[in-house]
Amino acid sequence: MILSNQRKTLAPVSLQVMIVIAIAIAAGRIACVTSPEGDTAFLSANDRSRWCTIASLVEDGTYAIDRQVAIANPIHRNRRPWGTIDKVRHTGADGKLHYYSSKPPLFPTMIAGVYKVMHLSTGMTMTAQPIYVPRMILAIVNLPILALFLVCTTFVIGRVCQTTEGKALAVAFTCFGTMMLPFTVSLNNHLPAAAAMAVAAAFYVYVADRIAGIERGDSLTVNPGAWLVIGLAAGFAAANELPALSMTAFWFVLCAWLDRRSIVPFVGGLTLVAIAFFGTNWIAHQSFRPPYAHRGVGETIAVLDPTAKQADLPQANSALAGQVKSALLANRLIEDDAVFTIYPSDEAKRYVVRANDDLFALIPTGEGWRLAKWDDWYEYPGSYWQDGNRRGVDLGEPSRVKYFLNMTVGHYGLFSLTPIWLLLPIGFFISLRMGPDDYRRMSAAILLATLVCAAFYISRPMIDRNYGGVSTCFRWMLWFSPLWLMMIAPVLDDWSESPWLRRVAIGLLALSAISMSTALSSPWQSPWLYRFWQFLGWIDA
Structure with a gap:
């Protein structure tokens, strides 16, 4: 009995320790993140595109990034440390042609607010300090977002898992088994989308528990603000990952199913995000469509x-x-x-x-x-995105069958690079059959959204079948991470009681952590499996 009490006391501490270690690893990488050339803290064309917008907004008062992309290295004059292929060109509000980031401007605009405060407080600029200022902004922005992802996912796991060992395994999977840590060291849309989806899931489970308590006769209430948060979080996830709009629609249905009074606050939260998304897009581009739609x-x-x-x-x-x-x-x-x-x-x-x-x-x-x-907007002198200029995976995969195989079990594979997702079929099977009705409905929604998004990416034209470009995984489905972790939590709960199955789960975690660790230097590199296949001569270098 004393041992049992000790385990119950130590369990929350061990979970907190894992979360803190994960955040500390990300913080350590951010503290020394540097471009390969050593002159900025930017790791790829993808994050440089967003950094250009942030710097231009604060330093120049415009979304146009002409000055930033023209900056030359003071020693190697031919190098453009702010240069990016992720840019578009169109006529601005002044009637002249300008370059702009191809990324939706909402998230960079929010980060520009952080940079503005830092600039006013310290006088430093990213143009003058392109290493330390971005590092500070990454720490201020990405570490809390990572913490939000970890804490909210752990909260849901605590509601799903019944055993201490199962909960510990699930939290370890959350902290070290996905590609969230590598993407914390770079400015990107995938981390905030995953964190927002984790928030939506946590508040949904919280509200569902309270409604179940009310139905049992407990003296509980549901604050309308919870529905508002779910709408905000689901909308923000979609603003960062457009295909996440499928799950946003499912969250609306799930909340309305729980309580029709959720409709107004949920739509209110969604509307706030929509106004911000389309408003910043209009201010930046005089168009409600994001740049990549032109x-x-x-x-x-x-x-x-x-x-x-x-x-x-x-x-x-x-x-x-x-x-x-x-x-x-x-x-x-x-x-x-x-x-x-x-x-x-x-x-x-x-x-x-x-x-x-x-x-x-x-x-x-x-x-x-x-x-x-x-x-x-992608046709301009020197554009990388025109026929004849693209290289490597950006050429697109002609065969949809081959694309499906590579995005699942091949060189960019969800299962081959992150083997913990091999538990998903079992997790969906268990989650769709067990637990309360609200949990089973949520599991069905996650499964449908997964299938819809996978089909969407496979059905894209050849130019878009590029596995997410040069990145350490099939990054377009990273936002599913908190939802998939919820689905495999019941499996880990069951397997934790079997020594043999527990070892299998730990082995899957170890293999996933190996893939994750190979990407800690930068998420903007080809997966280790892709590079190994190049070494074997299976892929043209």
Whole structure:
């Protein structure tokens, strides 16, 4: 009996110790994070894109990042330490063409608020101190977000697991078995999305417990603020990971199923996030669509010269060029004295019409030419994203079957790189059959969201089937981490009572921790398995 009491006393302490160690590991990596060249704390084009926006907002008062991407290394003048391929170009509010980050601006705008306070307090700027200022911001922002992810996921695990050993195993999986630690050392959207999803899950389980208590006759109440938090968290997860919108919709249904009075506060929280997301996007780009959604041509302005020979280059067809200019003038889209040029687009069978800094598209239709508004923000001189410039995994995987295999059990595999997820089928089987109704409904929602998102990524066009680019895992589904951990917690609870199965669980954790540790230097590197396959000659280097 004394031993049992000691175990119950020590268990919460051991869980806290694991959480603290995980945060300490992340803090240590942040304290020494440096680019490979040693001149910034930026690890890839992905995080540089966001850092550029943050620096520009505070130092220049604009979302345009022209100054940042042009900064040269003082010693190696050809190096651009702020340069990024994750940028777009379009006409700004001043009528001139500018470069912008291709990332949704909401999260960088929030981080810019942190940087602004730091700048006013210390006088330091990221441009002058591109190593220490970003490190401080990462510590201030990412460590609390990581803590939120760990604490909220642990809270749910505490509600699911019935045994001390099972709970300890589940928390160890949470702290060291996923790729959340590597992504804490870099500015990215995956960590906040996962943390937000953990918050939504924790508050849902908390409210479900209280409602169950009320139904049993306990004197409990449900604060409407809890529904508001779930709406905020679910919305913020979707704002950082658009496919997470599927789970956001499920959270709405789950909450409404528990209590119809949740609808108004949940929608209220969701609306606040939507206003912030679309508002910052409009301020930054004068468009409600995020930058990555601008990859083609816009609405038709006019149909021109149905008798023209389409084999003729339009810039050599003075009659067609005259019609183009007349149509643009008639629609008041250009000034009379605009400098007017037509030249081939990077895309086949498309031409660019440029009038000063205004761009339009000219496309042969078979019956003439269609003049349309320009909406391809990824086409600009030197753009990495045009055909012929992309390399490696960014070329896209032609075979959907091969893509599915590599994203599950191959070189970017969810199961091959993070073997703890091998327990998911068992976890879903248990969770869908056992426990209270609200838990089973939540488990079904998580399973459906998982299948929907996996199908979404497999169905994408070839250019988007790139495994998330150069990153240490299939990062696009990282936001599922807290939800999947909830699903495998019952398995760990059962297995903890069997010495043999407990060793299997620990072995899966060890293998997952090995993959995690290989990425602690930077999440923006190819998975160790991908690099090993390159060494074997199975993948072209």
